[in-house]
Amino acid sequence: MLIAVPAETQAHEKRVAATPETVGKFIAAGCKVVVERGAGHEARFTDAAYEKAGARLAESFRDTCGDADLILKVRALSGVELNDVSSGTAVASLVSPFTNPLLQDYAKAGLACFAMEMVPRISRAQSMDVLSSQANIAGYKAVLLAMEHYGRFMPMLMTAAGTVQPAKVLILGAGVAGLQAIATARRMGATVEVFDVRAAAKEQVESLGAKFVEVESEQDAEDAGGYAKEMDDDYKRRQSELVAKHVAKSDIIITTALIPGRPAPVLITEEMVKSMKPGSVIVDLAVEMGGNCPLSEMDQVVEKYGVMLVGVGNIPALMATDASQLYARNLYNFIAPMLEAETGKLQINLDDEVIEASLICQGGELLKSQLLGAEVK
Known part of the structure; x- marks a missing residue:
């Protein structure tokens, strides 16, 4: 099987979907690998390192992916790239499934597309969880980033x-990103308060030395996948009142709250921003989905209003080397179980819950029609 690793073309994207380490693993499993020249440059992986691992280098996206059986990417295929991919090719990448307008086009092109965001949060799939590795x-x-823009100790x-x-x-938000932010801020000597709608997050927050702030509610704020759910209007009102009190006292705020598909x-x-002290900083990790702060x-x-608002959309790409290493290992752990031992071919078994959950199209058919909701349109 020929695996292709093209260079990423989206603005500010410095990550790469395979490293010399994972290329070597794929080759040891009986695959061939072609890497677009310069694909790992921004992540500090040289072309020579890929060649040493056994990969062949190609000069363009078309030369890299035109004959591939499997394409590994960080970001979803663009419309231009789609023109150079053959029917029947499998693609594993981040797809932005709730906002990507090209889902139907991927299906019509005959691709088998895996959306790595949709890998289920189950024990067996932890090593494949790209959302967690990148959120960390x-x-x-x-x-x-907050320290850089905060002019005090x-x-x-x-x-x-x-x-x-x-x-x-x-x-x-006390998900993976929030918990790592707690640990890092505590190591830097800050006092930390944390708000999350999920009461279950309290134990983890307090174990890291932070104070948990909560709105009492009998509602279950967590969905089956472990993500926060949208709450009712009464909860939102009480949440806003409580958060406002803590915002006014804060020097640095890091927001991480996201609801899948919304x-x-x-x-x-x-008004809350206006209440903050001059020189305060807000780092909005949700800015790609509209932001937890409208400013x-x-x-x-x-x-x-004297507050610095940091809206960097692709923060993992600022640490492209480590981000690529973790992402590439996630992809390898996802693909390896599908490789047939004798032939090295890709076997897509829809009876496997990990594969079934993440495969969005195959054989000309869009398998997740629910993704074509209002958010996509």
Whole structure:
């Protein structure tokens, strides 16, 4: 089987879908691998390293992917790239399934597309979970971005000239990104408060040394996949009142709240931003889905009412080497069980719940018609 690894073309995307390490593993499993020249450059993986691992280099996307049986990417195929891919090819990548307008086109082109965002959160699939591996990086880097734009110390300092109080950090959302942000901010000496609609997150938050802020409710705020659900209007009102009190006291806020298939919930209103101290910082990790703060701007750092709003859309790409290593291992762990031992061919078994959940189209048919809802249109 021929596996293709093209260069990413989306703006600000520095990651690559395979590293010399995973290329070597695929070749050891009986596959051939072709890598587009320069594909790993931004992530600091050289063409020579890929060649040493056994890959062949190609000069363009068409030369890389035109004859491939399987394409490994970070971002979904673009409309231009789709023209150079043959019917029957399998593609594994992040697809943005709820917002990507090309899903029908992938199906019509005869592709077998795996959306890595849709790998189920079950024990067997933990090593394939790209959302978690990349969110871990985003949570860590978010704290560093906040420190860059916050003009004061994070830890408490006791000096001859007086005591400097530690920064007060508020983290909204205690998923993978939020938990890593807690751990990082605590290591930097900040005092940390955390809000999450899921009461089950309290134990994890407190184990990291942060204070858990919650709105009492009898509603189940967690779906079957472990993600936060959208709450009713009464909960949202009480949530907004509670969050507003903590926002006004915070020096740094990191927002991570996302609901799959929906725009990011607004957690920090314009009035809340006005209540913050001059020089405070908000890092909005949900900016790609509209933002948890309506004042955030995609891929911009802006100042509003004396508050710095950091709206970097693709934070994992700022740490492209480690992000690529983790993502590439996720892909290898996802693909390896489908490789037939004797022939190295890809066997797509829809009786496997991991494959069934993540395969969005095959044989000219869109298998997840629910993705063509209002969000896509």
